[in-house]
Amino acid sequence: MRIAVIGGGAAGIGAAGAAKGIDPSAEVVVYTADTDVAYSPCGIPYVHGREIESFERLFLATKEQYVNTGIDVRYETTVTAIDPAAHQVTVAGHGEASYDRLIIAAGWNYAPVNVPGADLDGIYEVKYIRKAMEWDKRLDSCKSAVIVEAGLIALEMVAALVHRGIKVTVVDEASWPMADVIDPDIIEPVRQSWQDAGVDMQWGNRVTAFVGDGSVSSVATEQGDIEADLVIIGTHKVPNNPLAAAAGLKIGATGGLIVDSRMRTSDPDIYAAGDCTEIPHGLTNIPLQGLSGSHAYAQGKTAGTNAAGGRRDYRPVFVPWGLLAGEWMIGGVSFGETLATALGAKHVVGKAQGITRARYYPGVKPIIVKLVAEPGTLRLMGAQMVGGEGIKERADFLAMAVRVGLSVEELATMENVYSPAIGALNEPISVAAQNLLAAL
Amino acid sequence: MRIAVIGGGAAGIGAAGAAKGIDPSAEVVVYTADTDVAYSPCGIPYVHGREIESFERLFLATKEQYVNTGIDVRYETTVTAIDPAAHQVTVAGHGEASYDRLIIAAGWNYAPVNVPGADLDGIYEVKYIRKAMEWDKRLDSCKSAVIVEAGLIALEMVAALVHRGIKVTVVDEASWPMADVIDPDIIEPVRQSWQDAGVDMQWGNRVTAFVGDGSVSSVATEQGDIEADLVIIGTHKVPNNPLAAAAGLKIGATGGLIVDSRMRTSDPDIYAAGDCTEIPHGLTNIPLQGLSGSHAYAQGKTAGTNAAGGRRDYRPVFVPWGLLAGEWMIGGVSFGETLATALGAKHVVGKAQGITRARYYPGVKPIIVKLVAEPGTLRLMGAQMVGGEGIKERADFLAMAVRVGLSVEELATMENVYSPAIGALNEPISVAAQNLLAAL
Numbered sequence: 001m002r003i004a005v006i007g008g009g010a011a012g013i014g015a016a017g018a019a020k021g022i023d024p025s026a027e028v029v030v031y032t033a034d035t036d037v038a039y040s041p042c043g044i045p046y047v048h049g050r051e052i053e054s055f056e057r058l059f060l061a062t063k064e065q066y067v068n069t070g071i072d073v074r075y076e077t078t079v080t081a082i083d084p085a086a087h088q089v090t091v092a093g094h095g096e097a098s099y100d101r102l103i104i105a106a107g108w109n110y111a112p113v114n115v116p117g118a119d120l121d122g123i124y125e126v127k128y129i130r131k132a133m134e135w136d137k138r139l140d141s142c143k144s145a146v147i148v149e150a151g152l153i154a155l156e157m158v159a160a161l162v163h164r165g166i167k168v169t170v171v172d173e174a175s176w177p178m179a180d181v182i183d184p185d186i187i188e189p190v191r192q193s194w195q196d197a198g199v200d201m202q203w204g205n206r207v208t209a210f211v212g213d214g215s216v217s218s219v220a221t222e223q224g225d226i227e228a229d230l231v232i233i234g235t236h237k238v239p240n241n242p243l244a245a246a247a248g249l250k251i252g253a254t255g256g257l258i259v260d261s262r263m264r265t266s267d268p269d270i271y272a273a274g275d276c277t278e279i280p281h282g283l284t285n286i287p288l289q290g291l292s293g294s295h296a297y298a299q300g301k302t303a304g305t306n307a308a309g310g311r312r313d314y315r316p317v318f319v320p321w322g323l324l325a326g327e328w329m330i331g332g333v334s335f336g337e338t339l340a341t342a343l344g345a346k347h348v349v350g351k352a353q354g355i356t357r358a359r360y361y362p363g364v365k366p367i368i369v370k371l372v373a374e375p376g377t378l379r380l381m382g383a384q385m386v387g388g389e390g391i392k393e394r395a396d397f398l399a400m401a402v403r404v405g406l407s408v409e410e411l412a413t414m415e416n417v418y419s420p421a422i423g424a425l426n427e428p429i430s431v432a433a434q435n436l437l438a439a440l
Numbered sequence: 441m442r443i444a445v446i447g448g449g450a451a452g453i454g455a456a457g458a459a460k461g462i463d464p465s466a467e468v469v470v471y472t473a474d475t476d477v478a479y480s481p482c483g484i485p486y487v488h489g490r491e492i493e494s495f496e497r498l499f500l501a502t503k504e505q506y507v508n509t510g511i512d513v514r515y516e517t518t519v520t521a522i523d524p525a526a527h528q529v530t531v532a533g534h535g536e537a538s539y540d541r542l543i544i545a546a547g548w549n550y551a552p553v554n555v556p557g558a559d560l561d562g563i564y565e566v567k568y569i570r571k572a573m574e575w576d577k578r579l580d581s582c583k584s585a586v587i588v589e590a591g592l593i594a595l596e597m598v599a600a601l602v603h604r605g606i607k608v609t610v611v612d613e614a615s616w617p618m619a620d621v622i623d624p625d626i627i628e629p630v631r632q633s634w635q636d637a638g639v640d641m642q643w644g645n646r647v648t649a650f651v652g653d654g655s656v657s658s659v660a661t662e663q664g665d666i667e668a669d670l671v672i673i674g675t676h677k678v679p680n681n682p683l684a685a686a687a688g689l690k691i692g693a694t695g696g697l698i699v700d701s702r703m704r705t706s707d708p709d710i711y712a713a714g715d716c717t718e719i720p721h722g723l724t725n726i727p728l729q730g731l732s733g734s735h736a737y738a739q740g741k742t743a744g745t746n747a748a749g750g751r752r753d754y755r756p757v758f759v760p761w762g763l764l765a766g767e768w769m770i771g772g773v774s775f776g777e778t779l780a781t782a783l784g785a786k787h788v789v790g791k792a793q794g795i796t797r798a799r800y801y802p803g804v805k806p807i808i809v810k811l812v813a814e815p816g817t818l819r820l821m822g823a824q825m826v827g828g829e830g831i832k833e834r835a836d837f838l839a840m841a842v843r844v845g846l847s848v849e850e851l852a853t854m855e856n857v858y859s860p861a862i863g864a865l866n867e868p869i870s871v872a873a874q875n876l877l878a879a880l
């Protein structure tokens with residue numbers, strides 16, 4: 001069995017490993033345009049911010065380790081076409097290669113900023129590790145940066161650039177950071193911390209051009225010019241599917257490949273995984289695109305298992321998410337209030353401000369939990385949180401709570417660990433649920 | 441309505457506050473033998489260990505604040521008898537006081553160590569804040585301590601005494617710390633840390649006498665004498681129910697008061713809450729006694745609400761627990777392997793060693809998760825964990841998972857947050873579940 005994988009990120013590597021696990025005799029070839037696989041691109045902002053000492057730390061495995069597992073990784077190799085009927089891919093400079101099963105894990109790109117000057121030097125898309133290494137050196141001499149749209153990468157890069165002593169301006173048409181995902185009250189501590197750090201936030205503004213002679217020197221916006229020797233692209237993820245589209249594979253409304261529960265595309269011998277796919281939201285069935293590396297990896301394992309003749313199903317998602325933005329962790333599950341409202345989903349809300357350890361214990365941090373529930377049944381629909389610790393674990397819990405249909409009544413009566421050094425007397429999830437019930 | 445409360449701990453204060461909340465006109469009197477209420481006794485070991493700077497930090501509210509809420513707290517006041525028929529309590533030095541509803545929140549005592557010399561000076565039961573203040577000064581001149589039985593308080597006090605430069609010997613008949621609750625593989629990192637810190641651990645040994653002239657100078661054991669100028673009692677909690685027993689209230693096998701779901705005792709006008717009660721385990725219905733301050737507080741609120749004419753139910757418990765023992769957090773839910781085996785409960789086990797953040801992110805800590813499930817249905821029965829962070833939040837999650845009957849299959853496919861600074865690619869709960877399934 002010949003299994004070809006397009007893409008060497010979490011999804012592609014997960015797929016290749018799973019396929020080899022199911023069928024050790026399979027010939028598994030991974031094509032990647034990147035110079036490396038098996039590194040963590042998610043760590044790049046934290047190396048820029050000097051929280052992590054070097055890019056070398058982001059590598060998870062050496063190239064030899066892949067050779068040893070029998071996975072044939074072709075670096076800096078671009079697939080230029082897929083021919084589903086012939087079961088072939090065209091590899092730039094190498095001609096055709098045939099496959100029995102193909103797994104597309106082609107990932108994503110930043111949504112293009114279609115303004116004049118987009119090809120100037122000095123515009124940085126945080127994505128690939130070798131580029132990041134070059135950029136990291138340049139950051140030392142950068143004085144001022146404009147971040148175009150306050151997406152997820154912006155939330156991480158603002159803190160990094162501030163740490164590096166670079167004057168930061170954020171330009172975004174929305175009214176607060178990551179406005180399509182996060183509620184304004186939840187992001188408020190982050191926005192406040194940016195303000196305290198001297199970040200210039202231009203909400204409701206839009207970039208109209210990048211200006212400069214060879215290299216960017218300023219950014220033109222609807223509300224005036226901003227001096228900048230660095231531009232960070234913070235736009236949302238767009239599935240990287242020109243190849244799949246040209247091959248006639250079915251693509252959904254988000255631009256992601258449509259897959260079934262086994263991560264199979266509209267072609268029975270082609271699977272897909274990661275950011276190039278779209279996955280139904282567990283409550284609404286609305287297709288979602290641009291999930292986390294953890295999702296990509298699990299989807300990859302599913303695709304690889306099935307492609308190699310095994311059986312594994314991937315389920316609709318409830319999307320626990322979280323990240324560190326400076327000193328604040330933010331996170332959530334499924335919907336916040338803003339998204340629920342935008343979707344026209346009727347909902348009730350409960351919120352609590354709590355603490356993460358006993359009030360008197362060193363390292364205690366504030367935490368805000370907001371729960372969104374369905375009126376009547378009071379089933380949990382989603383949650384949003386901001387705090388100093390314990391956000392990821394609570395998001396994992398609440399994602400499961402949404403998945404299995406737990407009601408706010410269950411959460412209001414939940415038991416919780418109380419021990420001064422690790423948890424407070426009152427769990428904020430429970431208090432938020434109690435507050436929701438009390439308000440009805 | 442006259443509501444009397446015996447005990448000023450988390451249960452008693454929770455009950456008094458809830459009763460006032462339901463019926464602001466109620467006359468609520470709290471009798472406590474202690475000098476203070478509204479402090480956190482759980483914090484005492486950490487002040488001894490100098491993690492917390494002073495005992496003053498443990499106070500949650502001033503005495504005036506209680507006066508202002510209309511709760512009449514009678515400090516250093518002992519109730520010596522309850523007369524259910526007459527609806528009266530006898531208060532030492534003050535005669536009879538009548539009540540319409542009584543709430544017993546009399547707490548617990550350390551199981552007595554019935555050996556000669558138990559009345560010597562130098563034997564410390566960690567419990568009351570004023571005593572702790574006196575003891576804290578004495579610790580400066582203590583050279584060597586014996587901890588009698590490695591219960592929960594021992595797990596916290598070993599680290600505290602080591603921080604204070606005191607030579608520590610632990611004597612316990614069992615084979616590892618907290619052997620009735622914790623599995624040996626889970627406590628192993630703690631045991632190892634004690635060994636590294638030079639703690640003398642005498643497992644399978646028993647104290648036979650405390651020896652000294654007025655003050656303790658050594659501890660006699662079955663395996664020889666141990667020099668010690670300090671003894672810490674680390675025995676398990678025993679419900680403090682002589683009064684309730686004398687009043688003819690029904691007491692269960694654990695020594696705890698039997699209560700219904702509204703925290704009502706066998707007398708319709710007497711409620712009880714906290715460590716003097718016993719509560720059924722949600723899976724087995726086995727009565728449990730000696731839960732956490734968080735449980736006591738929630739039970740108190742239930743008892744107070746119902747005593748004052750409101751309606752609130754308390755549910756069987758699944759007991760998430762956790763604590764910090766030196767550098768390690770340990771915790772769990774419901775059963776571990778050891779307890780499941782002791783109870784004759786058939787079970788299967790899955791275990792995973794993971795990490796709490798990305799491998800390369802500063803502050804990343806190891807974590808071990810062990811899941812115990814029912815054969816066949818694969819419903820989660822319990823869990824045990826040890827790690828550097830995130831134990832309390834996972835225990836809260838898994839307690840809910842046991843309560844609502846989640847299966848290991850659900851946990852094996854759970855989604856998790858992945859973001860380098862706050863969570864690893866693979867969630868150890870999920871990996872433990874996957875390992876359990878793979879082993880079947």
